[in-house]
Amino acid sequence: MGTSQNRAERLLALMDVLRDGQLHRAEDLAATLGVSLRTVYRDMKTLMASGVAVEGARGTGYRAQTALTLPPLNLTETELEALHIGLAVVGTGMEGELRAAAESLSAKIDAVLPEEAGGVVQGFGFASYPFDLSARALRHLEPLRTAIRAKQKLRLVTQDGARDVRPLKLRYWGRVWVLAVWDETGNAFAEQRVDQITEITPLPGLFVEEPGKSLRDFEAQL
Incomplete structure (x- = not known):
């Protein structure tokens, strides 16, 4: 080896x-x-x-020490996403042993993920927050993930109004899901709490990476 x-x-x-x-x-x-x-x-x-x-x-x-072990599993990124969301749901709706188990399982998964992994598997983590926010955020995760992969521009509507964005990455920030975007309306990078989104509309056409507007540029700025 x-x-x-x-x-x-x-x-x-x-x-x-x-x-x-x-x-x-x-x-x-x-x-x-x-x-x-x-x-x-x-x-x-x-x-x-x-x-x-x-x-x-x-x-x-x-x-x-003596412990229950499982054979190595090869998971796709989509399977990891499903597991990620499932752990977040358990942590949101449960207390005591099950919540602690979800946190422990998340830490074990995070520890054995490849260091070079990207997307959702980078910083797998675990997050929970009040159930009403969780329910609001979870219903948006699938269309947002789809748009990120397809490089599909979106119109996001929140209580502050509507803006057109390039969705770049979903991640946890603090205790909520956050969408990193290039804001076409404001001509700048921004982070949008997913639970605050009330409506998502795909816009015509796809976007291509441009200098100063990519996920790499956003992370460099951080």
Whole structure:
């Protein structure tokens, strides 16, 4: 196993090595994976923080505790989106054990996603907020995702009026869904809370990326 492995493969490989329940020194894990000691320490910290049943510390070694494990799954981006939304719904409508489980599951998924992943899988995260806002936002997610992929201009109507936009990316900001856009009306980047949108209308024609108006430019500005 070489250093060209992405983070997801490396974490799965670590879990596979530790599954025997034996104590493994960090130096041996680093040699097995072909990475640095620092990378092993960081990966072990990630596994522990995301709820994987691993115990140990630097200088003593690491071992896996008894826990339920699933075989590796290859998920499409659409499947990840469905899982993302489902966790948000559980976190919105549930309390106690189920809410905590949704948060824990989200953290585990986030920990093993490839570092270079884009779209919804980047910063998978978990968010919840009052149910009325959740219901309002969730009904808009599918048409917004479709428009982002198709590069379809939209007219968004909110209580502040209507504006024509280029939808760039859906993400969580704080505790709400937010749509990053290039605002054709205001000639600037903007972020629109999805729960505040009352109407979405596709506009004729598609847009192409232009310097100063792309998602890359928006993220550079941030």
